[in-house]
Amino acid sequence: MRAPAKINVYLGVGKPRPDGFHPLETVYQAVSLYDDVTVTSADEWSVTTVVDVPHVDGSSVPDDETNIAIRAGKALAAHHRLDDRAAAIEVRKSIPVAGGMAGGSADAAATLVALDRLWNLDTSDDELLALAAGLGSDVPFALVGGTATGTGRGEVVTRVEDNGAWWWVVVFDDEGLSTPSVYGAYDLLEGGGHDYRIRPQMLEAMRTPHRGVEIMVHLYNDLEDAAFSLRPELQTVAEVALECGAVYSLMSGSGPTILALADGADDARAIAGRLAERGYERTTVVHGPVAGAHVVAYS
Numbered sequence: 001m002r003a004p005a006k007i008n009v010y011l012g013v014g015k016p017r018p019d020g021f022h023p024l025e026t027v028y029q030a031v032s033l034y035d036d037v038t039v040t041s042a043d044e045w046s047v048t049t050v051v052d053v054p055h056v057d058g059s060s061v062p063d064d065e066t067n068i069a070i071r072a073g074k075a076l077a078a079h080h081r082l083d084d085r086a087a088a089i090e091v092r093k094s095i096p097v098a099g100g101m102a103g104g105s106a107d108a109a110a111t112l113v114a115l116d117r118l119w120n121l122d123t124s125d126d127e128l129l130a131l132a133a134g135l136g137s138d139v140p141f142a143l144v145g146g147t148a149t150g151t152g153r154g155e156v157v158t159r160v161e162d163n164g165a166w167w168w169v170v171v172f173d174d175e176g177l178s179t180p181s182v183y184g185a186y187d188l189l190e191g192g193g194h195d196y197r198i199r200p201q202m203l204e205a206m207r208t209p210h211r212g213v214e215i216m217v218h219l220y221n222d223l224e225d226a227a228f229s230l231r232p233e234l235q236t237v238a239e240v241a242l243e244c245g246a247v248y249s250l251m252s253g254s255g256p257t258i259l260a261l262a263d264g265a266d267d268a269r270a271i272a273g274r275l276a277e278r279g280y281e282r283t284t285v286v287h288g289p290v291a292g293a294h295v296v297a298y299s
């Protein structure tokens with residue numbers, strides 16, 4: 001089972017709720033960078049992470065039951081009162097770890113769908129989405145894919161019509177950035193007191209056939225200043241991407257991955273080449289939107 005990375009083409013963040021989570025209004029996009037998950041029935045739960053791409057460092061991915069893929073499998077088994085079931089999970093990672101591209105969420109979504117098929121459970125889409133929401137704010141979107149809005153803490157996902165062919169250069173970072181620490185820095189900067197809603201004009205513009213570049217004025221990420229305060233060199237990466245010809249540059253989710261928007265595939269490859277000349281060699285070209293781990297019905 002294959003699950004895509006996500007980016008947030010718009011991320012508006014409010015003040016923390018009583019439960020500590022931040023209310024979000026985001027526009028997610030699934031892009032063509034994937035983790036592949038394989039499951040086999042076993043007597044005990046296990047997870048193995050395999051990395052065969054240079055831009056991923058899998059050393060910090062847990063191999064015990066804290067791995068979100070095992071948490072997903074156990075949640076599915078418990079939901080069906082099959083607590084005696086277990087599986088061996090193999091995750092082949094291409095999505096950077098703690099990169100703001102929801103790699104763990106992709107693994108969780110892929111595991112839910114893969115085990116549902118392996119065990120012939122026929123879990124409904126609504127039940128899968130509810131299980132996904134219990135695992136993490138970004139997991140429901142990894143099931144749905146495409147382009148979608150996320151509200152609540154990000155887990156309430158509604159597909160939107162996106163007739164675009166977006167091309168991005170993804171600039172990887174050597175170190176990950178912890179999502180809670182970025183939200184913490186956002187609170188210290190007293191973020192959240194503004195109107196963070198998605199502009200209807202953005203959704204309208206995405207309905208019209210476009211190449212991403214026409215939507216550029218609407219691209220936005222409220223967590224950028226917070227991440228840049230923790231890692232100032234990330235702002236430099238975003239600036240260099242513009243100097244290398246990006247139409248726009250944006251941080252992905254809670255960072256540290258930086259996205260350079262390109263005007264088509266050839267332009268993206270040219271930007272990646274110029275970035276390499278400037279010393280940023282750990283990049284890849286992706287396009288979006290792409291399908292999620294499973295085509296689900298949603299409202």
Ligand SMILES: C[C@](O)(CO)[C@H](O)COP(=O)(O)OP(=O)(O)OC[C@H]1O[C@@H](n2ccc(N)nc2=O)[C@H](O)[C@@H]1O
Pocket residue numbers: 008011020021022023024026100102105135136137138139152153154179180183253254
């Ligand atoms: C940055 C984003 O990727 C944008 O889509 C998400 O908000 C993060 O989603 P995620 O990694 O699936 O997040 P979760 O696993 O649900 O939460 C991890 C931690 O991030 C913070 N968190 C997450 C989501 C949210 N709406 N508000 C938060 O404050 C909380 O400290 C939480 O303990």
Ligand SMILES: Nc1ncnc2c1ncn2[C@@H]1O[C@H](COP(=O)(O)OP(=O)(O)OP(=O)(O)O)[C@@H](O)[C@H]1O
Pocket residue numbers: 060061062066067068069091096097098099100101102103104105107108138176177179253254255
């Ligand atoms: N299957 C997994 N893959 C990657 N990280 C995992 C996994 N399971 C648990 N983790 C832990 O979760 C942390 C964050 O992982 P992840 O790669 O999903 O971050 P992220 O891409 O920044 O997520 P998001 O964009 O949703 O905030 C890792 O540092 C790791 O310790």
